[in-house]
Amino acid sequence: MIPGESPRPEGSPRPDPLQRADAAGSEVDAIVVGAGPAGSAAALELARNGHSVVLLERGPFPGSKNMYGGVIYGRILDTLVPKWWEEAPIQRWVTRRQTMMLSGDQALTIDYRSDRWGDPPYNGATAYRPDFDQWLADKAAEAGARVVCSTTATGLIHEGEQVVGVTTDRPGGELRAKVVIACDGANSFLAREAGLYENLDPANFTVGVKETIALPSEVIDARFGVRGDHGVDIEILGCTGGVPGGGFVYTNRDTVSVGLVLSLPELAKGDKRPEQLLHQMKQHAGIAPLVEGGEVREYSAHMIPEGGYEAMPELIGNGLLVAGDAASMCLAAGVWLEGVNFAIGSGAAAGRATHRAIQRGDTSAEGLEGYRTRLESSFVLSDHRKLREIPHLVMGDLAQTRLPGMACGVAEQFFHVDNPAPKPGLRRIIRSEMKTNGVRFRDLIRESVKAIRGFG
Amino acid sequence: MNPKDTFLSPVVAACIKWVDLRPELDSVQGTLAPSRRGGGFSAADLSAAETALSIAEAWSGTAVLVCAGPANADRSLLEVAASGFSRTVRVDIPGQLETATVAELLVRTLGQTDLDVDLVVCGDMSYDRSSGAVPAMLAHHLDFCQALGLLSVEPVSAEPADDHTIVAIRRLDGARRERIRIPIPAVISVEGGIATLRRAALDASMGESAHTDAEVEVRGGHSHGESDPPRTTPWRPRARTLAGPGGESAFDRILELTGSLSDTSPPRTVKADPSEAARMIMDSLAEWGYLGSDD
Known part of the structure; x- marks a missing residue:
């Protein structure tokens, strides 16, 4: 929370989201499109600061269309929802992190565990996104945001160069606001319509596929070497059948999530299908014992914006902000695969910047410039900027195939x-092994230098 | 049930039930466990809601939404209500209840004078019990006409308004249909495929989500925590009663049951051009009794 601001006091009346506001003639102060973590965080910030805000969600409930292949790092929630861990719908607290390299029938694993991560305030957690996203959206609703589900924002409404609202797919579906915050996920239609994405390169996107496999919790505890509500997150290299990408396995209470993240253009080139590659990974000697006997409860797929800093659009337009996956803020830097925390961080920053802009009565791009300032001063853009080279490094041939082969050998x-x-x-x-796997010494040095520079 | 004195503004009630759309089935034990977020309304119930709205529009009447379900149905209920219902009533049913109990609780609400319904539209069956018996029970308790399992519904206006009728098509055995005229007051049930619930307008949807001022009137049902005694066996559809074989000896009865040695037309393979093949199919259907003389 920025200095001088305070949330709406408890017990005070909620703002009426439909109030006809003031001189600008807007129906609401802000429209947030997409009730994922970014959208709910933005709506929560705005509602707490007394603004009328509508949170549009195209699915039947928040989180119904979302999936992820990683861990929620909740530290960013500390400021939004104090002691969030006491109420958030968490499956397991990650106390064990592994990086696994697969090659042929070999597997080499680096394993770290810390029971301290299993105690408050915790580090990372696994959760079902429909539960987690619903919980966060409910927080926004409790603060006064109006959540409208099963409603797709189909376009922007302009007055001159200023965005003044959105059209929706409902009858009578125009809604006007002083600011629109686009949190509509990867391949954001609103950001593209506003011309904020100059070059949308498929190489900056991956496809994530995931199976959720049911196993008794005691079996998961035994196979993964954890107890109670402690869990494991495994990131995997060399499991994608030559398609650039990576894999993951992580534990929920009584299910295990197994998935792959695959380069979109490379997948499109070849004759391999993601479900086939996932099946192959599950057959690997390093993975099979973890999931055997389980029942596949769910298969899902989603596009992921992994291009990082270089692939981000313009974040600010006149009356428009872009946050979360819509702004390509998913961090895919090898050992760090993070998205939800960046979404929450950027959404909260968008909410605060919008609040300040409305207070000052200037919702033009200049008036909303505080959004970028906030992102740059936080982990959101500083991490992305620092790690800007890493996504290319991780998706390169050396890291994808030759290095896992060499390490296992x-x-x-x-x-x-x-x-x-x-x-x-x-x-x-x-x-x-370098010779066997075609790893040249100079390539190894060059990539190592890049990695050292990239990781800082 | 006393008919209304006047039908100036007919009241059409869509009667729907909150069910678990994706229960977890234990395929070994045959038991069902409720899913955590699979609640909702069946396609037949949503079809009933749209049918009720259309009929109310055609008759310049009022559409009300009556739902049997627990408190956590309210969010979805308000989404349906935003499509154009003027009132939303939930009969509070916290747990699994037998069909007859659900019907009795609904009747208590539908029979209340403040609702004063003239036509009740239900889905033809719910996903949880699938007996399709509730509409018939409602008609019995309300002393209304009934027409169940309808494939199309056409409201017919008349003067005076209490002569309004429904012309409907009902499915019969043997792929046949019958066209019927239903006077009101009546209870009808419709199949899920006959209508799709309209999208609510945005301003109506703005009041539909939780934490809004839009209201669901809650009427007394079972007290919380109370439910019918749990079943000790998995739910199964009722078996159809068939006449037993009529032979004198066990051998004759087995022959009759299996159809052995009976005079049947063996399957035959024919090669014919399309028009001839179509004619042969129609002839066979007529011969087997699936087509009337007018078809």
Whole structure:
């Protein structure tokens, strides 16, 4: 919360979202399109500051159309919902993180666990998005935002260069506001209509596919080495059948989510289908024991904007802000796969910037410029800027296929006991595996330097 | 049930039920567990809602929405109500109840004088019980005419208004149909495919979500926590009663049951051009009794 601002006091009347507001003649102060984490955070901020806000959601309920393949890092929620962990619909708290590299029938895993992440204020958590998104949207509604579901924003309403509302797919579906916040997800139609995306490159998008597999919670505990509400998040490289991307496995209370993230243009080129690649990954010796015997409850797919900083659109227009996946704010930097926290962070910043702009009576692009300032001073843009090279590094051929093969090969030779032959030296093993996997020394150095620079 | 003295503004009630659309089925034990977020209304109930709205429009009447369900149905109920219903009433039914109990509770509300309904439109069956018996029970308790399982509904206006009727098509066995005229007051049930609920206008939808001032009138149903005794066996559709075989000996009865040695037309394969093939199909259908002489 910015200095001088205070939320609506408890017990004070909620703002009427339909009040005919003031001189500008708007029906509401703000329209937020999309009740995902970004949209709900924006609506929550605005409603708490006494503004009339309508939160449009195209699905029948918030979260009904959303999926993700990672972990919710809730620290950003601390300011929005104090002690959120006591009420948020969390499946498991992630206390164990693994990075797994697969090659052929080999698997090399780096495993870290900390039971401290299983106690308040926690670190990351797994959750079902329909539950989590509904919970956050309910927070916005409790604060006074009006959530309107099963309603798609089909376009923007302009007056001159100023965006003054949206059209919807409902009869009589025009709604006017001082500011529209587009949180309509990857491939944002509103941002594109406003001309904020100059070049929408398919290479900046991936397709995420996921199976949710039911297993008894005690089986999950035993297979993943956790207890109670503690859980595991596994990020996987080398499991995508030559298509650039990665995989993931994470635990919910009584289900396991297994999925892949695959480069959109590369997938389109080849003859491989995502469900086939997912099936192959589940057959791998490193994954199969984790999921065998489970019943697939759900298969879902979603487009992910993984282009990072370079792929972001213009974030601000006249009367228009773009946040969350709509602004390509998903961070896909190898070991860091984060989206929900960036969505909440950007949505909250959009809500605060809109509040200030309305207070000042200037909702032009200049008046909304505080949005960018807030993002740049927070983790949202600073992390993206710092890690701007990493998505390309991770999606490159070296990281995708040759490095996992080499790492698994080195591990196999290093741990293999071949008496009466003496143990080979580590340098010899590495040289041999580099040659086998086509890894040139200069490529390794070049990519390593990039990685060190990128990760800071 | 006393007919209304005047029918100046007929009241058409859509009677729907909140059900679990995606219960978890244990395929081994045959038990059903409720899903956490699978509640909603069946396609037949939504079709009934649209039918009620259309009839009320045609008769310049009033459409009211009556729902049997728990409190967490309110959000979805208001979404349906935003399509054009003037009143929304929920009969509070917190748990699973037998069909007859649901019907009795609905009748208590539908029979109240403030509603004063002239026509009740239901879906032909719910997803949870699928007996399709509630509309018939409502008609019995309300002493209304009934016409169930309708495939099309056409409201016919008349002067005076109490002569309004419904002309409907009802499905019969053997792929046949019958056209019927239904006087009001009546209870009708419609199949899910005959109408799609209209989209509510945006301004109506603005009042539909939770935490709004839009209201659902809650009428007494079962007290919370009360429900019919739980079933000890999985729910199964009722078996159809068929006449037993009539043979004197066990052997004769088995022959009759299996159809062995009976005079039947064996299947035959024919090759014919399309018009000839169509004629042969029609001849066969007529021979087997599926087509009347007028068809």
